Amino acid sequence: MEQFNNQYVKRSQKDYSLSFKLAVVGEVESGSIGNRAAMRKYGIQGHGTITEWRRKYGNFDIDNHSQSKSMQTPEQKIQELQEKIKRLERQNGFLENRLTESEDKALILDKLIDLAEEEYLIKVRKNFSPDQSNLSAKKTKKR
Incomplete structure (x- = not known):
């Protein structure tokens, strides 16, 4: 050392x-x-x-x-493409499951907000009216 x-x-x-x-x-x-x-x-x-x-x-x-x-030989190309198809099908299935889970989660959270608004008599959701968005745009444009 x-x-x-x-x-x-x-x-x-x-x-x-x-x-x-x-x-x-x-x-x-x-x-x-x-x-x-x-x-x-x-x-x-x-x-x-x-x-x-x-x-x-x-x-x-x-x-x-x-x-x-x-x-590559034609057989190798076919094999590679078949493997790619299988990989993409697995990926597609995974993404479809994630989408379903996300949609279910959004529904659950939406119902939870509805229950909270009914139970506590408060407004949780924001109102996004076209008038409000126009007003905020006008405020930023003023000099």
Whole structure:
């Protein structure tokens, strides 16, 4: 631990050969190793280095973090679209449930306000008449 006191290790930028980059990209895209594992295995320092190499030299679509669409077989495209449909259907169901819950909550709160107004004889809701909104707009326009 004493050897680290007041010592700074400066990382140097490494230049990798094209053949090395292609070998790493090929290994990652074959699926035998992931980006992080390749970083550890080959001592690559930058987190985005391999991703950048894959974008430049491989079949990697940076936006979707997947193989380029042009390299997929029709069966792979169909499978991907079916998975997307399932994901969107699940998301749609979830959002429909949330909408139903929100509508139910709004009805319950509306009834609660009605009960409070009847029980305590107070006006909880604000009246928004067109005259009031026009008056407030005129007040702000005066100089």
